Amino acid sequence: MGAFGPLRNPANMFTALVLVIFAITPILAPALDESFYVIVFARIMVWGIAAVSLNLIMGYGGLISFGHAVYLGIGGYTVGILAFHGVTSAWIQWPLAIGVSGLVALVFGAISLRTKGVYFIMITLALAQMIFFLSVSAERYGSDDGLNVLARSDLGVSFFSLNNKTDMYYTIFAFLLASVFVSWKLVNSRFGTTIRAAKSNDTRVQSIGVATYRYRLTAFVIAGIMCGIAGLLQANLEGFVSPDMMNWQRSGELIFMVVLGGMSTLFGPVTGAFVFLMLSEVLAGWTIHWHIIFGPFLVLVVIFARGGIAGLLTRRADRD
Amino acid sequence: MTDVIAPNVTKDIALKANGLKKAFGGLIATDNLSLSVATGEIHAVIGPNGAGKTTLVNLLSGMLRPDAGSIQFNGRDVTRLPAPARVKAGLSRSYQITSIFRDFTVLENVMFSVQARQGHSFRFWKPVSRDASLIDPARELLGRVGLGDRVDIRAGELAYGEQRQLEIAISLATQPSFLLLDEPMAGMGPEESQRMIEFLRALKGAYTILLIEHDMDAVFALADRITVLVYGKVIATGAPDDIRNDPAVREAYLGGDDSDDCSEEGAA
Ligand SMILES: Nc1ncnc2c1ncn2[C@@H]1O[C@H](COP(=O)(O)OP(=O)(O)O)[C@@H](O)[C@H]1O
Numbered sequence: 001m002g003a004f005g006p007l008r009n010p011a012n013m014f015t016a017l018v019l020v021i022f023a024i025t026p027i028l029a030p031a032l033d034e035s036f037y038v039i040v041f042a043r044i045m046v047w048g049i050a051a052v053s054l055n056l057i058m059g060y061g062g063l064i065s066f067g068h069a070v071y072l073g074i075g076g077y078t079v080g081i082l083a084f085h086g087v088t089s090a091w092i093q094w095p096l097a098i099g100v101s102g103l104v105a106l107v108f109g110a111i112s113l114r115t116k117g118v119y120f121i122m123i124t125l126a127l128a129q130m131i132f133f134l135s136v137s138a139e140r141y142g143s144d145d146g147l148n149v150l151a152r153s154d155l156g157v158s159f160f161s162l163n164n165k166t167d168m169y170y171t172i173f174a175f176l177l178a179s180v181f182v183s184w185k186l187v188n189s190r191f192g193t194t195i196r197a198a199k200s201n202d203t204r205v206q207s208i209g210v211a212t213y214r215y216r217l218t219a220f221v222i223a224g225i226m227c228g229i230a231g232l233l234q235a236n237l238e239g240f241v242s243p244d245m246m247n248w249q250r251s252g253e254l255i256f257m258v259v260l261g262g263m264s265t266l267f268g269p270v271t272g273a274f275v276f277l278m279l280s281e282v283l284a285g286w287t288i289h290w291h292i293i294f295g296p297f298l299v300l301v302v303i304f305a306r307g308g309i310a311g312l313l314t315r316r317a318d319r320d
Numbered sequence: 321m322t323d324v325i326a327p328n329v330t331k332d333i334a335l336k337a338n339g340l341k342k343a344f345g346g347l348i349a350t351d352n353l354s355l356s357v358a359t360g361e362i363h364a365v366i367g368p369n370g371a372g373k374t375t376l377v378n379l380l381s382g383m384l385r386p387d388a389g390s391i392q393f394n395g396r397d398v399t400r401l402p403a404p405a406r407v408k409a410g411l412s413r414s415y416q417i418t419s420i421f422r423d424f425t426v427l428e429n430v431m432f433s434v435q436a437r438q439g440h441s442f443r444f445w446k447p448v449s450r451d452a453s454l455i456d457p458a459r460e461l462l463g464r465v466g467l468g469d470r471v472d473i474r475a476g477e478l479a480y481g482e483q484r485q486l487e488i489a490i491s492l493a494t495q496p497s498f499l500l501l502d503e504p505m506a507g508m509g510p511e512e513s514q515r516m517i518e519f520l521r522a523l524k525g526a527y528t529i530l531l532i533e534h535d536m537d538a539v540f541a542l543a544d545r546i547t548v549l550v551y552g553k554v555i556a557t558g559a560p561d562d563i564r565n566d567p568a569v570r571e572a573y574l575g576g577d578d579s580d581d582c583s584e585e586g587a588a
């Protein structure tokens with residue numbers, strides 16, 4: 001259970017490398033005249049937080065939610081709508097975004113966790129689509145054109161502002177580190193052990209005397225909140241929210257990032273988000289038909305690299 | 321029907337099933353089944369494959385709901401109680417088909433069971449790997465079941481017989497008063513079986529045990545009382561000697577003329 005193993009392990013080295021890149025990009029990129037990458041990496045990190053949150057329930061809990069991007073939308077729209085009505089204080093916006101995400105996750109989880117397998121996947125998808133269509137039909141907030149976030153969340157301090165690109169970047173970086181740290185603590189706690197045990201053998205957990213439902217529901221809410229935070233960061237970063245944030249395709253991409261990076265590994269989802277988004281960025285630069293290359297690549301990863309990138313690197317280490 | 325235990329008022333009844341019924345579609349797996357297990361005894365349930373033994377364990381442990389009938393545990397009606405609550409009341413089961421956490425280490429398997437016993441698991445921060453209140457009892461128990469030197473191995477990598485031992489250790493870690501053991505010797509070789517018999521004998525008295533078993537030698541070696549199940553029905557209940565000599569049992573289960581054949585068949 002040593003979650004942060006020795007640095008010799010290639011998967012951990014890769015993690016360290018990605019973290020260092022994230023940490024120094026705002027310093028390095030302008031020097032290299034590539035400040036474009038500050039935005040790109042900030043985006044990747046936001047997706048990384050969302051993927052880490054999905055991994056909590058999907059990787060460690062075995063709950064394949066096909067509607068997880070809905071919390072990106074909820075976190076994002078909470079900020080967008082409040083700003084639209086003139087409420088810009090982060091101290092009001094963020095707790096509200098967290099509260100609403102958690103509440104929606106509580107309701108959706110309470111419903112969907114009564115089912116298993118394919119039914120669970122379908123119900124999480126259906127519930128998320130409900131919110132998606134709600135956002136599409138909300139004419140006041142731009143319908144499917146989306147809504148400009150009129151002002152970034154105001155932290156109320158003079159020395160640090162999300163209007164500053166570097167401050168924004170490091171805020172997201174801090175939240176990314178926090179999300180990985182929180183998962184690490186959770187996964188190895190009694191709570192996390194219960195979630196992992198229920199994934200591995202639910203009936204055995206019941207016959208040991210643990211009713212698994214409420215633990216899963218709690219995990220579902222925690223993951224929803226964490227993804228809601230990614231959503232509020234995304235709204236601030238892009239200055240724009242739209243129904244597309246919580247399109248079912250976004251949920252699918254989140255699943256993919258987690259699988260690509262390595263399910264039930266702490267940092268795998270971040271690596272997954274990094275590789276997924278960098279690759280689509282690079283491929284899209286080459287050709288407009290980049291999906292034709294990307295699709296089969298994803299299929300190959302699923303077939304040949306079970307355990308994702310983390311699994312690939314770890315297996316190599318085992319062989320050496 | 322005559323309840324043989326009823327006149328013996330000095331013995332407490334730990335578990336009592338009354339008229340249990342369970343059907344899967346048209347198949348009646350448990351047919352008006354009544355059974356009493358006295359506190360401290362090993363009560364064996366035998367019967368041919370498909371007789372409904374595992375279904376009985378599922379009903380008693382709360383994994384299945386009976387279509388009719390009731391279950392009393394230590395004088396309390398538990399018929400509607402869900403499985404986890406029955407475990408909390410002291411009723412623990414093991415599985416015929418090994419049911420462990422294969423990706424957890426041997427120690428983690430038992431630690432989790434200890435954790436379940438200690439109350440709710442809404443503890444989000446402290447790592448279990450440094451929790452002595454989980455590790456110490458788990459190590460102690462694993463030592464007792466003979467897995468003391470295997471604690472750090474992934475459970476899925478244990479030898480089959482060891483997995484069976486772990487299966488029992490997980491059940492014991494919930495600190496039950498009553499054990500429902502579904503064929504603990506299933507699939508074991510003669511030597512391993514013998515060791516398991518010795519282990520169960522050592523548990524005798526400390527736990528009340530309902531022992532489902534195929535192995536006749538084991539049953540006659542361990543049981544205070546035996547219930548014979550055929551097609552979901554109890555056809556006989558009594559002391560081992562009575563069961564051995566019961567004509568209906570010999571006909572239906574022990575296979576007529578020679579019971580020695582059957583004990584060999586059971587051990588095979
Ligand atoms: N979940 C189930 N669904 C349908 N039939 C079942 C189920 N469980 C058991 N059965 C049937 O009930 C009968 C009794 O099974 P079981 O209790 O496993 O017998 P035993 O443990 O004595 O071998 C068998 O005919 C079996 O096929």
Ligand SMILES: [Mg+2]
Nearest residue numbers: 373374375416
């Ligand atoms: Mg059986």
